Amino acid sequence: MIGITKVYPIGVVANDSASLSVRKGEIHAVAGENGAGKSTIMKVLYGAERAEGEIFLGGKKEEITSPKVANALGIGMVYQHFMLVKEFPAYQNIFFGIEETDRFGVLKKKEMLEKAEELCKTYDMPIDLDEPCGNMSVSNAQKVEILKVLARGADILILDEPTAVLTPQETEQLFRQLRLLKENGYTVIIITHKLKEIKELCDRITIMRAGKTVGTYNVAVISEAEISRLMVGRDVATEIPKKECRAGDVVLEVKGLSVKGKGEKLAVDHVSFRARKGEILCMAGVEGNGQREVVSAITGLSSAYSGDVLFEGKPIKKQRIKAIRNRGLVHIPEDRLKTGCDAGSSIRDNLISLDYDKNSVFGFINYKKLNARSLEQMRAYEVKGSLHHKMAMLSGGNMQKVIVARELENDPVLVVADQPTRGVDIGAIEAIHKKLVEIRDEGKAVILISADLSEVFRLSDRIIVFHEGKITAEISDVSSVDEIRLGRYMLGLETMEANDDET
Amino acid sequence: MxxxxxxxxxxxxxxxxxxxxxxxxxxxxxxxxxxxxxxxFSLLCAVVVIALASRDDPGAVKVFLTAPFEDGYTVSRILTESIPLMFTGSAVCLMSRAGQFNMFVEGGFFVGAFVSAVLAPELCTGTSSFLVPVLCILAGTVAAAALGYIPAKLKSGLGIDEFVSSLMMNYIVLWVVLYLLNNVWGDPEVTNATKYLEDFAKLPFLSRDNELSSGFIMAVAVAVLCALFLFKTKWGYEIRLTGNNREFASYSGIRTDRVVVYSQLIGSGLAGFGGGVYLLGNYYRFTWKTLPNYGFDGFVIAIMARNSPILVPFASLFLAYLRVGAQQMSLYTNVQHEVIYIIQGIIIILFGAKFLMDMSVKKKRGKEMTV
Structure with a gap:
């Protein structure tokens, strides 16, 4: 692929003359900060977006006008958000759109199952082909996605941040399968910004910054620090300086919290824990093990639960969200587009949503003051864009910065940070982490929910691990466990009796 | 130098x-x-349609395009026609910004006009103050808002779709008003009319010769005030946030159930206000037998103005110009003024399609944000 330039209709240049060349049979990483244009260049390659520039495949110039063309050329893509029909069994998803049918249009289940099984066996991906995809774990659903691409005869696989939602064990497994694919002559392109994985898995790496390619390097000869410097354009601290934890009074107390799930099972099963001032408490766990329900309960977004949630000694259930917010509960939500912002409004309007009413005189919002403040916040958090730009024009990372700025600058007493750095680039991660530690050092309580283990280890003072709606482990001394051990807790392979530490 | x-x-x-x-x-x-x-383009379509419909009458197109500017009277007709459109257009803008598709602008306009017309002769007995029209219009506004509260509360309290319930409300209101008009509060001498309005019960004219009422100024003012309300006040902010992303609004602490109610209250009230102003400005008694359609026109205006109240006067004037053109044309030629509905349809399709296109672009861009 040579010289792709992709210009968005609204005028933000996403790929400003980027070029990428990938060798057959290699695992190639595309790394870069958010908004660097990694996804865009991949979408162009997959035909999901059009761009100026040329694409060569095996020396031949190709016009990839749609994913269908890309499929025909042997290019397949696994998106970060899975594109599966939840209600359909795995094998039907694998052959979705290329179903084998007889003359009357009836699905030939047996043939498809056989084919799928063969694929599973060849690439060591044991899954239950009859299980509806909606019931599957994330890692199995991902396998279905990969099989789906393979069934279409792809020999170039593009994976968009495949490890973002996996545990260390599952990541390990995925890497094994990817290596197996490589041995079978497949070419794998993987978008990621996890340096460790690049070092572990990939042969070569192309680094992108601000829509341009910085260069392509052999992974064997480039260090992690070098990569991160090239991605960000400056040196990045990998360690955050942290004062010793001095946990104070209890800010949030959860007692016997239960939330109904689908069917008989409880999504959250009699969970109790406390968050203290001056401490970062981390709720670790594979996604979908009850963390989301707990977050909805402790932030007052949902009151469909039994048990007690006390914020500074008062039950949250009976209070309006406004009241809880005014008392200093801030929340960085997991889903930034659905909950965290209004994509149709300006950046400014997104920054003032917590205190526009306090800054009003006779109902008229004091925009002069708030504009100045918003500008200041945008500068402090390095948000690219201007006050009146629509939120939708920002890249994911910049959007997250706006949300974090709004929440953390609103005098927090308790911060609930749900995947605060998901999909955010290294530079911004560093800034967000620093800010969270700063808030903790000021003696405020932080609850961090994260699926990213390196983040968990970097920040937390105490970890509670969720598995199937229960707390399976509580780790007060974070340095006493390693990633492997934590991963085992997260998968429910091991449990630790929760001992109430009444310090 | x-x-x-x-x-x-x-x-x-x-x-x-x-x-x-x-x-x-x-x-x-x-x-x-x-x-x-x-x-x-829509004007061009109109010309083509008219040209086709008037093959034996070659002057029709010219009449359609130029007659509205013939003299002061026809220009004043344009301004007059735009008055109800501005009120209902602004009302629709406010409500759809909050994500509410309340059709009661229609019924609200009707009720507002009726209440003002019924009240004016009653108040006139004894007083002859300038307060009479003010009070009448106010009463019409309150009545419309109160009735608009019903679908609004049904939506926020029980989750009943406001589109359907407000559409039904329109007909309930229509028949109740017609009953009252013919049996209780109407002029007993004739059917289906209120008593005549006294002169001082009417709004003052801007130009008596051209029959242009001061309601025009109020209509423009309402559109401007709506824009200020939407973009400068905290309530407007709440409305916009709730309409764009209700989940985000309630996560931020906004009581979105309240926003749903008050946006529709204000919208219905504005429609009622418009009804009162239009009736006291341009009629001598209330004689409507059916819904006047101005509420539905409000949706056309809001689509053209892309829910921006500040653009409402321009959209209203354009539509009013087309309508006056069509009326003049049906006077002078044998082309019926109903062709206007073809043009209106084209406008809705054009602007509506653009609306949808913009929204889908927005959505697409939203999806790209994940990496």
């Missing part, structure tokens, strides 16, 4: 150039061009 002038001129050119190079300015200019192009 000459030098100074030149320097000034250069700096002026410079600032103008940067102004035009700015992305926001470019966007605005581009939007304006697109809108004008669409208006021109």
């Amino acid at each position: 000459k030098r100074k002038m030149l320097a000034f001129f250069a700096s002026f050119l410079n600032t103008t150039a940067t102004f035009f190079r700015k992305k926001e300015t470019k966007d605005v200019i581009w939007e304006t061009i697109r809108t004008l192009a669409m208006l021109l």
